[in-house]
Amino acid sequence: MAFAGRFLSLAGLLATTPAIAAGPPVKVGVLQSLTGTMAISEVTVKNAELLAIAEINAKGGVLGRQIQAVVEDGASDPATFAQKAGKLIQQGGVVTVFGGWTSASRKAMLPVFQRNASLLWYPVQFEGNECSPNIIYTGAQPNQQIVPALTWATAKGHKKYFLIGSDYVFPRTANLILKKRIAAGKMTVAGEDYVPLGGTEFSAVIAKLRAAKPDIVFSTLNGDSNVAFFKQMAAAGLTSAKLPVMSFSIAEQEAQAMGPALVNGSYAVWNYFQSIQTPENKAFVAAYKAKFGAKAAITDPMVHGYVNVWLWKAAVEKAGSFDPARVRKAAVTLAAIPSPMGPVKLAPNQSLVQRAYVGQLQPDGQFKIVSQSPGMIAPEPYDALAFPGKSCKPA
Amino acid sequence: MDPALLLGQIFNGFSVGSLYLLAALGLALSFGLMRVINMAHGEMLMLGGYLAWGTLQVVSGPWGIIVALPVAFIGAAIFGAILHTALIARLSARPLDTLLATWGVSLVLQQAARSLFGAIGVEVTAPAWLDGAVAIGGASLPYARLFILGVAALVLGGLALLLARSRIGLLVRAVNQDRMMAAATGIDVNRIDLIVFSLGTGIAGLAGVVLALLGPVTPTVGQSYIVPAFLVVVMGGLGSITGTVAAALILGLVVALSQLAVDVSLAQVILLVFVILFIQVRPQGVVASRSRSLDA
Numbered sequence: 001m002a003f004a005g006r007f008l009s010l011a012g013l014l015a016t017t018p019a020i021a022a023g024p025p026v027k028v029g030v031l032q033s034l035t036g037t038m039a040i041s042e043v044t045v046k047n048a049e050l051l052a053i054a055e056i057n058a059k060g061g062v063l064g065r066q067i068q069a070v071v072e073d074g075a076s077d078p079a080t081f082a083q084k085a086g087k088l089i090q091q092g093g094v095v096t097v098f099g100g101w102t103s104a105s106r107k108a109m110l111p112v113f114q115r116n117a118s119l120l121w122y123p124v125q126f127e128g129n130e131c132s133p134n135i136i137y138t139g140a141q142p143n144q145q146i147v148p149a150l151t152w153a154t155a156k157g158h159k160k161y162f163l164i165g166s167d168y169v170f171p172r173t174a175n176l177i178l179k180k181r182i183a184a185g186k187m188t189v190a191g192e193d194y195v196p197l198g199g200t201e202f203s204a205v206i207a208k209l210r211a212a213k214p215d216i217v218f219s220t221l222n223g224d225s226n227v228a229f230f231k232q233m234a235a236a237g238l239t240s241a242k243l244p245v246m247s248f249s250i251a252e253q254e255a256q257a258m259g260p261a262l263v264n265g266s267y268a269v270w271n272y273f274q275s276i277q278t279p280e281n282k283a284f285v286a287a288y289k290a291k292f293g294a295k296a297a298i299t300d301p302m303v304h305g306y307v308n309v310w311l312w313k314a315a316v317e318k319a320g321s322f323d324p325a326r327v328r329k330a331a332v333t334l335a336a337i338p339s340p341m342g343p344v345k346l347a348p349n350q351s352l353v354q355r356a357y358v359g360q361l362q363p364d365g366q367f368k369i370v371s372q373s374p375g376m377i378a379p380e381p382y383d384a385l386a387f388p389g390k391s392c393k394p395a
Numbered sequence: 396m397d398p399a400l401l402l403g404q405i406f407n408g409f410s411v412g413s414l415y416l417l418a419a420l421g422l423a424l425s426f427g428l429m430r431v432i433n434m435a436h437g438e439m440l441m442l443g444g445y446l447a448w449g450t451l452q453v454v455s456g457p458w459g460i461i462v463a464l465p466v467a468f469i470g471a472a473i474f475g476a477i478l479h480t481a482l483i484a485r486l487s488a489r490p491l492d493t494l495l496a497t498w499g500v501s502l503v504l505q506q507a508a509r510s511l512f513g514a515i516g517v518e519v520t521a522p523a524w525l526d527g528a529v530a531i532g533g534a535s536l537p538y539a540r541l542f543i544l545g546v547a548a549l550v551l552g553g554l555a556l557l558l559a560r561s562r563i564g565l566l567v568r569a570v571n572q573d574r575m576m577a578a579a580t581g582i583d584v585n586r587i588d589l590i591v592f593s594l595g596t597g598i599a600g601l602a603g604v605v606l607a608l609l610g611p612v613t614p615t616v617g618q619s620y621i622v623p624a625f626l627v628v629v630m631g632g633l634g635s636i637t638g639t640v641a642a643a644l645i646l647g648l649v650v651a652l653s654q655l656a657v658d659v660s661l662a663q664v665i666l667l668v669f670v671i672l673f674i675q676v677r678p679q680g681v682v683a684s685r686s687r688s689l690d691a
């Protein structure tokens with residue numbers, strides 16, 4: 001391994017860069033679910049993180065050192081995430097970890113990172129309500145995804161909302177925020193239901209949907225459950241033309257795996273869509289496809305994972321150190337860096353300042369951007385209506 | 396209470412019950428005859444799902460799913476025969492070891508599916524003639540679920556006929572009643588075990604096909620149905636087919652009707668509590684099995 005690492009760093013050096021190799025490769029952890037119910041979404045986040053690492057290595061690495069990724073499988077199981085995070089930090093000797101998807105996995109890893117004074121870069125939209133100094137949260141906070149979705153739906157004239165989610169912390173908290181805001185907007189919640197994570201039986205949910213006759217469904221279902229939900233909706237004749245569905249966990253890749261015909265016409269809110277037309281995004285999409293196949297779909301969490309690695313590099317270079325505490329302090333003072341989702345920077349609460357887009361799925365599996373937030377949205381981990389008086393104190 | 400919703404949930408109860416039944420029949424058969432608890436039974440469902448997907452790759456068009464049913468049945472039955480011959484028959488005197496060994500097989504099969512088809516799973520698209528629903532009294536009954544009910548009824552009818560009328564069925568009943576006496580009269584008991592076990596895994600294969608109409612086929616698809624299947628077998632009265640049918644329908648209705656009041660997640664809790672209470676009151680199950688093989 002050591003030999004291979006030295007060889008790689010030498011190759012990287014010869015290939016492109018004037019920087020001087022200042023030591024052996026520096027190890028970083030990549031911890032996503034490569035197996036289990038979440039694998040449908042997380043394998044490609046791992047790919048995107050590895051792509052960023054490869055690109056940085058090709059340009060000479062960080063502080064003149066090549067990055068060596070240590071990949072571990074969280075296996076869709078929070079306890080495994082915690083255990084693998086500990087293994088990466090204590091035995092793997094990694095300086096930071098990129099990974100996690102479900103909030104349960106993040107909550108399980110949080111104490112591990114705090115205990116070891118290490119740093120986790122978390123790439124997925126989540127329910128907020130948390131700000132650990134040992135985690136950088138770049139996925140959307142509620143006010144960067146859920147709230148813009150409701151704002152858009154309200155503007156479209158939808159008044160009756162049905163909330164369906166997988167049964168864990170993100171859907172429960174997201175729906176709490178939604179219910180507060182729906183009530184504040186003098187609209188109604190037609191129903192609320194939860195299925196176990198990975199659950200595939202939706203007959204009762206669909207019966208309740210038919211009885212409640214909502215204007216729109218807000219779905220926080222995760223993983224395989226989405227396939228079953230849309231399949232059974234289609235079988236019951238509830239197409240997106242009759243009953244629009246706004247999903248918070250379906251991006252291009254899930255749409256591709258489910259078959260775009262199944263989810264055609266449904267909505268999503270993300271901070272990134274593959275269809276964004278910028279030179280940075282086109283270059284990123286081309287690079288990803290060159291490495292992982294022309295059929296690959298690119299999603300918001302993948303881009304957040306990719307951006308995380310670049311943000312870490314910029315922070316390390318600003319701090320002049322791999323020490324997590326110094327990297328963290330440097331990260332929140334970085335100037336905006338260009339990315340496939342536009343220029344991004346971290347707020348003092350260690351979350352990302354970013355835009356929200358509303359997209360509608362097209363038959364080719366891509367989203368047509370139908371609306372976007374007027375400007376960049378500063379991240380708010382605590383929703384003002386659902387959790388009044390609480391806020392993150394920058395550490 | 397909205398009558399249409401109630402009617403719909405009663406139908407959904409039967410629908411869920413039919414899925415539980417298809418998943419549980421094989422377990423009930425092999426437990427009744429051999430007292431073998433096959434922990435890899437869920438993976439027979441998975442195998443059926445992947446066979447359905449494979450069949451649809453070859454036979455596309457509206458009737459692919461009909462072709463997939465016998466393919467999955469035979470494929471899963473052959474796999475069951477191999478599993479029985481290679482493993483279970485060799486451990487027949489050590490029931491606890493079969494539990495552990497079949498659990499190992501279950502893990503191996505899940506990982507094999509992951510390696511062969513990817514962790515993400517594959518998608519079986521329901522044919523156009525199964526899209527849509529029939530409306531009765533304000534409730535909507537999807538064709539796909541009616542089709543599954545039909546498959547479950549056919550399997551059950553076929554199984555009842557086989558056990559009651561055929562020579563094989565006679566032998567199965569004989570072994571079921573008294574294994575040693577049956578062996579003494581010259582019945583090849585091991586062959587009967589093999590046939591029943593393969594039949595059970597074959598039915599699980601069929602269950603895998605119909606599950607693919609409702610959800611994705613993933614390496615872990617069997618896992619979400621194996622627990623309800625065990626509950627059905629336990630509640631039905633170990634090894635009784637009539638009891639299995641009754642238990643599957645009761646549990647399907649308990650889940651569906653409790654969902655009128657609570658969410659899907661909590662309905663699973665109610666299901667478990669219901670089974671625990673039921674077993675307290677009636678430990679022998681819905682139908683008490685009086686087979687001598689169970690008296691020992």
